[in-house]
Amino acid sequence: MNNPVEQLAADSGIVRAWLSPRFDAAGLVSVCCKGNWTGIQTDDLNHAVAWILDQDRAGVEGIYCRVTTVNSRFPLGTRGSARDSVAMFGLWSDIDFGNSLHKAENLPASADEARDIPRFGGLPEATREEHSGGGLYHWHEFDRPVVIGKDITFDEAVEVSSAWQSIYLSGAKRMGVGYGTGVKDLARVLRVPGTINRKPGRPQAMCRVVRDGGPRYSLEQILELAARLAPKPTKRTPPPVTARPERPKGTQTWGGRGPMEILGDHACCGEILEYVGATYAEQYPGSCSYCGSACQRWYRPGWADGCSRDGVAVHKGGAAVTIRTDNFPGVTPSAVGHVLSPGQLFAALHHGGNESEASRDIIRAAHGRAEASSAAQALPVAVLDDVRQATAGDASKGQQHPGRAGQTRTYVHPARRLRALVTKVAGADGADTAGLLQWAARNGFEAGREANVAPKAVADAFRKAAVRAGLDNELAMTIIRASYREAGK
Numbered sequence: 189m190n191n192p193v194e195q196l197a198a199d200s201g202i203v204r205a206w207l208s209p210r211f212d213a214a215g216l217v218s219v220c221c222k223g224n225w226t227g228i229q230t231d232d233l234n235h236a237v238a239w240i241l242d243q244d245r246a247g248v249e250g251i252y253c254r255v256t257t258v259n260s261r262f263p264l265g266t267r268g269s270a271r272d273s274v275a276m277f278g279l280w281s282d283i284d285f286g287n288s289l290h291k292a293e294n295l296p297a298s299a300d301e302a303r304d305i306p307r308f309g310g311l312p313e314a315t316r317e318e319h320s321g322g323g324l325y326h327w328h329e330f331d332r333p334v335v336i337g338k339d340i341t342f343d344e345a346v347e348v349s350s351a352w353q354s355i356y357l358s359g360a361k362r363m364g365v366g367y368g369t370g371v372k373d374l375a376r377v378l379r380v381p382g383t384i385n386r387k388p389g390r391p392q393a394m395c396r397v398v399r400d401g402g403p404r405y406s407l408e409q410i411l412e413l414a415a416r417l418a419p420k421p422t423k424r425t426p427p428p429v430t431a432r433p434e435r436p437k438g439t440q441t442w443g444g445r446g447p448m449e450i451l452g453d454h455a456c457c458g459e460i461l462e463y464v465g466a467t468y469a470e471q472y473p474g475s476c477s478y479c480g481s482a483c484q485r486w487y488r489p490g491w492a493d494g495c496s497r498d499g500v501a502v503h504k505g506g507a508a509v510t511i512r513t514d515n516f517p518g519v520t521p522s523a524v525g526h527v528l529s530p531g532q533l534f535a536a537l538h539h540g541g542n543e544s545e546a547s548r549d550i551i552r553a554a555h556g557r558a559e560a561s562s563a564a565q566a567l568p569v570a571v572l573d574d575v576r577q578a579t580a581g582d583a584s585k586g587q588q589h590p591g592r593a594g595q596t597r598t599y600v601h602p603a604r605r606l607r608a609l610v611t612k613v614a615g616a617d618g619a620d621t622a623g624l625l626q627w628a629a630r631n632g633f634e635a636g637r638e639a640n641v642a643p644k645a646v647a648d649a650f651r652k653a654a655v656r657a658g659l660d661n662e663l664a665m666t667i668i669r670a671s672y673r674e675a676g677k
Contacts, residue, residue: 202382213333215257215274252377278329309359321385321393343517347490351418448531455506465489602638614653629671
């Protein structure tokens with residue numbers, strides 16, 4: 189007679205002891221599970237432990253906790269982004285070992301071999317080591333939680349997290365084994381010690397703390413280690429772009445076209461990316477669904493060997509770009525995952541996605557005004573020349589464009605702009621409705637402010653439009669509130 193395999197269960201004492209210090213930090217603790225990646229975000233330890241035990245009794249495959257605290261509860265069906273992060277407890281690794289347990293090949297053969305990776309990378313002793321049931325987590329923890337936006341900027345947090353994973357990769361390369369750096373993002377979740385790893389195809393195992401009580405590190409010590417040990421990326425030069433026909437002298441580009449359109453004439457996404465520290469990598473292998481074969485791979489600022497290589501794609505020699513990673517410093521979240529023109533890219537990087545303000549900044553730079561940003565002043569000379577010509581009649585207040593007597597630049601009243609954005613959301617169809625709402629509501633609050641429309645009225649208009657487009661009322665309001673914060677209230 190066959191004896192049934194004993195089913196493991198989570199240990200509430202271990203779960204509670206591990207989670208407890210996280211509730212001393214600013215923000216909400218986020219826990220989730222396989223099949224429910226939204227999970228819960230809470231400041232109540234008892235609630236978190238009870239939720240975890242409920243999921244364990246349901247037999248879920250894995251239960252996880254995010255590596256940072258977060259600023260709000262996530263909309264249903266989402267799992268949060270890096271920009272939701274509030275406090276960091278330290279820096280982490282996820283070292284898979286045992287090739288029979290994983291799809292990846294050339295992994296360390298055992299836990300002992302996995303422990304050598306950080307040593308070969310030059311890192312000091314970890315604060316804590318955890319066994320996930322199929323790999324090791326090494327934590328180099330701070331002497332106190334580090335608050336993003338107070339102790340460290342978001343961009344710095346992204347950069348040090350990425351550099352830390354590249355140190356592990358360099359150690360693995362020296363050993364001749366593999367290591368996956370895809371765990372570098374601030375939205376990463378790791379298994380909770382005291383819970384059960386029920387991954388199919390392997391025996392059940394409890395995630396556990398193997399060793400604790402190692403040294404803790406100051407933020408300054410961690411930053412110094414990352415700067416000193418992380419490999420430096422190799423500088424590459426993009427292929428030359430085929431020159432566009434030169435516009436005859438004196439040719440005007442007025443006709444209602446502004447700096448955004450003019451930027452698009454010059455295919456200068458590469459120059460805009462280089463200004464913020466992005467670097468060209470190579471011509472994309474294979475074909476691109478957007479532009480065919482004329483696609484370049486670029487690395488975001490702070491990229492290091494071993495990080496994801498597919499975060500930035502420049503199309504058609506610089507005519508457009510797709511940023512696929514929310515780890516790109518400074519870019520607005522609503523721009524991630526969309527094909528952007530040069531003008532949209534400039535606005536997303538330097539003006540929070542506000543194309544009107546970006547246009548004004550470029551005009552100021554084109555006319556040599558001191559209040560222009562350094563980013564606008566660094567645009568290609570040909571761009572600024574064309575903008576200067578196109579806006580020559582607009583340089584002095586009230587002056588009409590020469591050669592176009594009686595014609596002034598098109599002005600759209602902010603109230604009309606607001607109505608257009610609401611109408612666009614109401615007519616949305618499909619999975620992109622939530623993303624469109626986030627973008628439209630943010631711009632709508634800005635237009636409403638200019639038109640002296642109360643924020644509550646703006647929010648209600650977008651809520652009704654989103655519900656009409658098929659979006660859940662609660663999800664719509666969560667997105668609208670987030671857009672209100674992005675728009676600067």
